[in-house]
Amino acid sequence: MSQADMKIEELTNEAQRGELLEGPHWDVERQSLYYVDIVAPAIFRYDYKNGEIYRATIKDNNAAIGFFIPVEGTTDEFVIGANREVLLIKWDGKSSQASISKVLVEVDKAFSGNRCNDGKVDPSGVLFFGTMGDESKYDLSKTRVGSFYRFKDSTTGAFELKNEIGISNGLTWDETNKKFFYIDSVTRDVKVYDYNQTTSEISNESILIDFSKSHSGSSFAPDGMTIDENGIIYVATWNGSRIIVINPITKKIIQEIPMPTAQVTSLAFGGPNFDILFVTTAGKPKPKLPPAGGLFKITGLGVKGLPMKSFKHY
Structure with a gap:
């Protein structure tokens, strides 16, 4: 994983940069x-x-959008987290407006x-997502009113896995080693759990890495x-202006990839060979100089990612 071969390029132009690109x-x-x-919302x-970027808003809904995931077996259906609801929507991928099909579940009543923040689908097609409190109302480092959920269908509803969450954020699975990794941004660590693919249950929480210790002089x-x-x-x-690369087996940081803007929000492997790392960033809090709020791709890492799962709409 040589940085000498690595290349970082912005995919967005000035008009396409966002306030809080994510997911x-x-x-x-x-x-x-x-x-x-999230903020637009769009x-x-x-x-x-073709290198084109298509943008849409949700008809008759101006709620903050935390995640946006395709539904398995369809070409135009998606699940999104909109404020405190998980919605099923329809979008052809090109039109400037999407429509709501139905509300699947409401949480944090x-x-x-x-509002919903980050969400992803596990290897079995089950949705995991979390929420966070109103930053204008609470100091989220002290008042942690968010939760973390697992959602399969509207009949069983959303199952609360964790509460007293500050800002529910990153999540990913290691199918080979049967592990699940999770981030609450407020606690400044990465937690690891045992993961059961048959039941989608997580257990035995421990801290993989604590950034307040590994980067005690930084506030990211x-x-x-x-x-x-x-x-x-x-x-x-x-x-933090960087991506931190961690080996979960050794619990060691093995690389830090510098980014051209401070607010690095999320990332996903993709491309025909899964060897492109796509990275979203934020243009807030303002003022932020370009290229803040852009979408980037990183090539030349010498590694590949794994296919992401779509939501199984039971």
Whole structure:
């Protein structure tokens, strides 16, 4: 993984940069990267073949969008986290507007200002997602009113896996070693769990790495996360201007990839060979100089990622 061969390029132009780009998801069948601007709010599709970026808003809904994931077996259905709801939507991938099909589940009813943040689908097609409190109302480092959920279908509803979460963020799975990794940005660490693919249960929480110790002189917060085919994890850093690469077996940081902007929000492997690392960033808090808020690709890492899962709509 030589930095000499590594190349970082922005895929967005000035007009396409966002305030809070997040949630990249590579779709193998469509050879496209889906992502969101939480604040706009808007959903996007980057078409790898033609290099075009398509943008859409959700009809009759202006809720903050935390995640945006394709539904398995469809070409135009997605699940999104919109404020405190998980919605099923329809979008053709090109039009400027998507439509809501139905509300799948509502969470955090005791905290009306909460919203969904990061979410992904596990190897079995089950949705995992988390929430966070209203930053304008709470100091989230002290008042932790978010939760972390597992969601399979509307009949059983959302199962709360953890509560008292500050900012629910990065999550990824290691199928080979049967591990699940999770980030609450407020605690500034990466937690690891045993993962049961048959039941989608997680257990035996422990801390993989504590950034308040490994980077005691820095104030960045860990954000989004992904994994490569070798089980190495990649952590985006809010206010850190870098991606931190960790070997979960040795619990050691093996590389830090510098980024051209401070607020690095999330990342996902994709491309025809899964050897491109796509990275989202934020343009907030303002003022932020370009290329803050851009979508980037990193090539030449010498590693490959794994296919991301779509949601199984039971």
